Amino acid sequence: MAKKSLFDMTPVTGYEKKLEDFFPMERRCSNCLGCKFVPFEKIKSNRFGRNCPSVWYYNFNLYSARGRFQLGQNIIEDGYVGWEGQALDAIFNCQACGACDVACKVTRFNLEPLAHNIALKERAVEKGKAPVELKAMAAQLEKQKSMLPDAKKADRAKWAAGLKLKDLSSAKETAEYAFFPGCQYAYDPDLAKKAKTYVKVLLKGGVDLGYLGKGDMCCGGRAKQTGFRKEFEAEAKANAEIWKKAGIKKIVTPCSDCYHAIKRQYALLGIDVEVVHAVELIADLVKQGKLKFKKRVDLSVTYHDPCHLGRLGEPFIPWNGTEKKILNQVHTWQPARPRYAGTDGIYDAPREILEAIPGVRLIEMERVRENSWCCGAGGGCSVFNPEYSDAIASERVTEAQTTGAEAIVTACPWCEINLSGVESENGTFMDVVDIVELVAKAL
Ligand code: SF4
Ligand code: SF4
Numbered sequence: 532m533a534k535k536s537l538f539d540m541t542p543v544t545g546y547e548k549k550l551e552d553f554f555p556m557e558r559r560c561s562n563c564l565g566c567k568f569v570p571f572e573k574i575k576s577n578r579f580g581r582n583c584p585s586v587w588y589y590n591f592n593l594y595s596a597r598g599r600f601q602l603g604q605n606i607i608e609d610g611y612v613g614w615e616g617q618a619l620d621a622i623f624n625c626q627a628c629g630a631c632d633v634a635c636k637v638t639r640f641n642l643e644p645l646a647h648n649i650a651l652k653e654r655a656v657e658k659g660k661a662p663v664e665l666k667a668m669a670a671q672l673e674k675q676k677s678m679l680p681d682a683k684k685a686d687r688a689k690w691a692a693g694l695k696l697k698d699l700s701s702a703k704e705t706a707e708y709a710f711f712p713g714c715q716y717a718y719d720p721d722l723a724k725k726a727k728t729y730v731k732v733l734l735k736g737g738v739d740l741g742y743l744g745k746g747d748m749c750c751g752g753r754a755k756q757t758g759f760r761k762e763f764e765a766e767a768k769a770n771a772e773i774w775k776k777a778g779i780k781k782i783v784t785p786c787s788d789c790y791h792a793i794k795r796q797y798a799l800l801g802i803d804v805e806v807v808h809a810v811e812l813i814a815d816l817v818k819q820g821k822l823k824f825k826k827r828v829d830l831s832v833t834y835h836d837p838c839h840l841g842r843l844g845e846p847f848i849p850w851n852g853t854e855k856k857i858l859n860q861v862h863t864w865q866p867a868r869p870r871y872a873g874t875d876g877i878y879d880a881p882r883e884i885l886e887a888i889p890g891v892r893l894i895e896m897e898r899v900r901e902n903s904w905c906c907g908a909g910g911g912c913s914v915f916n917p918e919y920s921d922a923i924a925s926e927r928v929t930e931a932q933t934t935g936a937e938a939i940v941t942a943c944p945w946c947e948i949n950l951s952g953v954e955s956e957n958g959t960f961m962d963v964v965d966i967v968e969l970v971a972k973a974l
Contacts (some may be wrong), residue, residue: 532734539732540755541835544790547643547646547650549648549650549653549654550603550607550647550650550651550653550654550699551607552650553603553643553646553647553650554603554604554607554608555854555862556600556641556643556647557600557601557603557604557608557647559639559641559642559862560600560601560642560644561597561599561639563590563638563902564597564697565634565635565637565638565650566582566583566595566596566597566630566631566632566634566635566644567581567582567583567587567595567597567631567634568580568581568582568634569581569582569634569902570634570637570902572631573902575897576897579896579897579898579904579930579933580641581666582630582631582633582736582898582902582904583595583596583630583631584626584628584630584904584905584907584909584923584926585621585624585625585626586598587921587926588624588919588923589621589624589808593617593618593621593847594624594625595631596631596632596635596644596647597644598621599621599622599625599644599648599651600642600644600647600956602618602622602651603650603651603715606618606651606916607654611817613920614654614655614658614660615660615667615702618678619655619660622648622652622655623652623655623661623662623665623757623758623808623910623912623915624649624910624912624916624919625648625910625920626838626905626907626908626909626910626912626923627645627648627649627756627757627883627909628843628905628909628910629645629838629842629843629873630838630902630903630904630905631644631645631648632644632645632646632842632871632873633842633872633873633901635649636870636871636872636873636901637872640870641862641864641868649755649756649758651758651859652757652758652910653758653759654758655758655761656757656758656760656966657705657758658729659955661757661758661759662819662915662916663915664911664915665679665758665759665911665914665915666916667756668680668754668757668759668911669754669757669762671908672749672754672759672762672766673690673753673762673765676748676766677714677718677748677749677963678714678749678753679714679715679718679753680962681718681886682714682717682718682767684745685745686718687717687744687745687747688717688728688742688744688745688747689717689723690712690716690717690718690723690727690860691712691727691730691744691751693727693743694727694731695734695768696728696730696740696741696742697740697742698708698741698742698743698744698776699741699742699743699779700743700744700745700746700777701777702776702777702778704741705741705778706741707738707740707741707781708739708740708741708781708782708783708807708812709737709740709741709742709743709777709779709781709782709783710729710730710731710733710740710741710742710782710783710784711742711743711750711782711783711784711786711793711806711890712726712729712742712747712784712785712786713749713750713784713785713786713788713789713944714749715786715944715945715948716749716786716944717723718822719944719948722944722947722948722965724967725785725944725965725967726785728967728968728970728971729785729809729967730914731971732813732967732970732971732974733783733812733813735811735817735822735974736812736813736816736821736822737816738783738812738816740783743773743777743779744890746773746777748766748769748770748773748790749766750766750767750770750786750789750793751763751764751765751766751767751770751792752786752788752789752792752796752839753788753911754766755792755796756909756910756911757910757911763792764800765795767796767797767800767802768802770802771797771802771804774804777920779804780804780805781804781805781807781930782804782805782806782807782811783807783808783809783812784804784806784807784808785808785809785942785944785967786790786943786944786945787837787838787839787840787844787942787943787945787946788839788945789806789942790806790807790808790839790840790844790877791839791840791843791844792839793806794806794844794846794847795843795844795845795846795847798846798847798849799868803908805905808840808844808877808880809839809942809967810877810880810881810884810942810966811877811880813884813967813970814879814880814881814883814884817883817884817887822970822974823974824887824888824889824973825923825973825974826889826972826973826974827889827890827925827973827974828888828889828890828891828969828972828973829890829891830890830891830892830905830936830937830938830969831891831892831893831894831935831936831937832885832891832892832893832894832936832937832938832940832942832964832969833893833894833895833896833931833936833938833939833940834881834882834885834893834895834896834899834937834939835896835903835921835927835931835939835940835941836876836878836899836900836903836949837903837906837941837942837943837945837946838905838906838909839943840876840877840942840943841873841876841877841878841900841901841903842871842873842876842900842901842903843873843876843881844876844877845871845873845874845875845876846875848869850864850868850869852864852865852866852868853865867884870917871919872901873900873902874900874901876900876901878899878900878901881940881942881966884966884969884970885940885966885969888969888970888973889973890973891969892936893974894934894935894936895934896930896931896934897930897933897934898930904923904926904930905923905925905928906927906928906941906943906945906946906949906950907919907920907921907922907923907924907927907949907950908920908924908946908948908949909945910946911927913945913949919973920949921953924950924953925953925954925955925956926967927939927950928950928953928954928955928960928961929955929957931955931961932955932957932959932961936960936961937961937962938949938961938963938964939961939962939963939964940961940963940964940965940966940969941964941965941966942965943968944965946963947963947965950963951963
């Protein structure tokens, strides 16, 4: 393949779609290493100044976004490195958390490290180089429409037993919102109880709610994060078809992974459906006085921003422009390309809920909002590399403990599972609470 220079104009007709589209980007990375740290003006201490779980854990530049840009260049363009060994290790041990993307955009407007990391995974998957655990996960998605290993399609609706939810599957009943629980809430017995609580809270607030019962499926978001693009797209299209048949136009989900997948990744495929996270609806209902907190919940908490609700929860903005060089050296996009800097994610709604509950005291961690530290479950890493995933979670629990709060609150089942039962660096644990549990206690 002919090499492209840093200054080659590579017109793209949309967002980069395949690894080769990223070649100019790989070469334009300036090796500033900003992608390894919380943006400098936001760092509050040396102890919690790092942002990339991967390079923090492996302590080797290859495992940073910069390292992966270089790897892309070496492996594809230059052919110095093969699809094997440590190259593959670095490719798959990216949490796809997007912290590098936010940090890089502080000084650079034309690089997309997260999308590049995922493009590397996609090419490795195409070459059959994914870890066996991830291959099994993708096969399970195809067979049982879930990426959880023990999930059975036939058991999909068990979580909702006893709920009075409209059945939207036959299109005989209609509702403003379809409740989309996501696999963790549908299959994990503890989380299933919390899914029920979400439904009860939304119904109490007067939301017109239904669900698809056994017709529900996985959003496929994990397939996208782990590089199984074909499988993700098949799942997204199948979901879109079912929703269309059922007349569903609005979805509410309590899962941050599903939220990101539908909001950003489905939109990129041209699937037009409105999605909100349950915390957005609950916060609105509280503001409108339709949900009233009557009981005190005396608890000091710290809020963990899930990556896929926070920095990756920004809305998709269509763009179909081209790159243009001006003054014979400056690369610009015409029209201006959307710049996902993480700041428009869902940050306020969960905090407004917590602040409205009498007795709850919110104490913030150092790494919050778009600079939040990942829980460790991202990019499928908890499936094939649990030791690494636990170390990332332990780092977050340690940070949470420094606030002096009694519990960590979150709004994502993946974060909840990954942070629960993990020791901090001093060997102690923290309670991890789903935000809906506090809401239900206070009503
Ligand atoms: S990816 Fe961005 S932040 Fe990281 S070294 Fe390259 S230019 Fe700097
Ligand atoms: S997506 Fe997360 S884990 Fe992967 S390189 Fe970026 S910051 Fe590191």
